[in-house]
Amino acid sequence: MSELLSIQDIQRRFPGRRTPIDVLRRKPVSELVAVAGVSLQVQPGEVLGIVGESGCGKSTLARLAVGLHPPDGGSVRLLGEEMHGPDPAGRIQMVFQDPYASLNPRMSIGALLSETLQRYRPDLNPQQRKDEVIGVLGRVGLPPEIAARYPHHLSGGQRQRVSIARALSPRPRLLVADEPVSALDASVQAQIINLLQRLVAEDGIAIIFISHDMQVVRHLCDRVAVMYLGEIVEMQPVEALFANPLHPYTRALIAAVPDIQNRRSAKGPPVSGELPDAFTRITGCRFRLRCPLAESTCKAPQELRQFDAQTAVRCWKTSVERIAP
Ligand SMILES: Nc1ncnc2c1ncn2[C@@H]1O[C@H](COP(=O)(O)OP(=O)(O)OP(=O)(O)O)[C@@H](O)[C@H]1O
Numbered sequence: 014m015s016e017l018l019s020i021q022d023i024q025r026r027f028p029g030r031r032t033p034i035d036v037l038r039r040k041p042v043s044e045l046v047a048v049a050g051v052s053l054q055v056q057p058g059e060v061l062g063i064v065g066e067s068g069c070g071k072s073t074l075a076r077l078a079v080g081l082h083p084p085d086g087g088s089v090r091l092l093g094e095e096m097h098g099p100d101p102a103g104r105i106q107m108v109f110q111d112p113y114a115s116l117n118p119r120m121s122i123g124a125l126l127s128e129t130l131q132r133y134r135p136d137l138n139p140q141q142r143k144d145e146v147i148g149v150l151g152r153v154g155l156p157p158e159i160a161a162r163y164p165h166h167l168s169g170g171q172r173q174r175v176s177i178a179r180a181l182s183p184r185p186r187l188l189v190a191d192e193p194v195s196a197l198d199a200s201v202q203a204q205i206i207n208l209l210q211r212l213v214a215e216d217g218i219a220i221i222f223i224s225h226d227m228q229v230v231r232h233l234c235d236r237v238a239v240m241y242l243g244e245i246v247e248m249q250p251v252e253a254l255f256a257n258p259l260h261p262y263t264r265a266l267i268a269a270v271p272d273i274q275n276r277r278s279a280k281g282p283p284v285s286g287e288l289p290d291a292f293t294r295i296t297g298c299r300f301r302l303r304c305p306l307a308e309s310t311c312k313a314p315q316e317l318r319q320f321d322a323q324t325a326v327r328c329w330k331t332s333v334e335r336i337a338p
């Protein structure tokens with residue numbers, strides 16, 4: 014039985030922005046590497062977290078996964094089938110950070126959910142479609158009256174529920190949620206996280222959950238991929254990641270979380286310096302310019318070393334003994 018989603022060595026570059034002076038001087042367009050060869054798998058019903066600093070390529074990876082960006086290399090397979098663009102059957106759906114920007118302000122909630130249903134489930138008749146709209150609103154905890162309202166009538170939390178309802182209406186197997194709670198107040202964040210947990214528990218939906226918030230990731234995710242400058246530097250089951258972070262960058266991310274009482278991570282070095290931009294060509298380990306443990310060996314290319322099916326790290330200094338229980 015194949016995985017739900019399998020991403021193989023996916024890559025995406027963007028042309029850099031040029032100033033008018035660059036154009037006058039005929040400076041060639043430089044390219045930035047947003048995603049530099051990422052592979053990952055998602056199993057049915059699994060919640061995979063993706064963490065990393067701003068600009069490390071999380072949103073680009075999310076868009077590649079759902080087919081919103083064509084890759085420059087590599088492939089995405091959904092249930093064993095290679096994808097070319099968004100899945101016409103709607104089996105992978107995306108939920109964005111800003112629910113206001115992603116909902117058409119001129120359409121009532123009922124109309125926009127109906128539109129999505131018409132696109133993905135054209136077999137439904139108008140009455141069945143109406144019933145589905147009410148049903149899917151109920152699944153995200155909204156009353157039927159919401160169907161007649163417009164996005165500007167709703168609170169931020171209600172709007173995010175509507176975005177989730179829309180994402181659920183094609184009956185997807187996987188949601189790719191790109192910072193879905195970052196724009197919301199803490200109590201509303203908690204409600205949305207509860208809702209996502211319920212969808213996993215009750216419907217067996219899988220989620221790729223992108224977040225800056227390590228505590229939310231710890232609470233919600235089964236497994237975590239840590240990204241740095243377009244690459245995965247570590248992958249572990251969530252509890253192992255927090256108990257025994259393997260990559261110096263992961264240790265720094267966890268050490269920066271104030272409330273996590275973990276002796277090992279409390280000793281972790283803080284991340285110093287700024288994230289280099291994605292234009293910077295760095296030989297070998299891309300983290301070495303900020304890594305407190307860096308030495309000359311780190312200038313050699315670093316493989317993502319797989320220790321077992323769930324555990325991989327891109328740092329030669331991590332020994333297998335560190336991973337033993
Ligand atoms: N459409 C685009 N055109 C040009 N450059 C882009 C585009 N989208 C992303 N980038 C660049 O690619 C890199 C990765 O961006 P991306 O948005 O994927 O990062 P991110 O990890 O999602 O960051 P954040 O946490 O701020 O959302 C950045 O350097 C960004 O400027």
Ligand SMILES: [Mg+2]
Pocket residue numbers: 071072073191
């Ligand atoms: Mg992003």
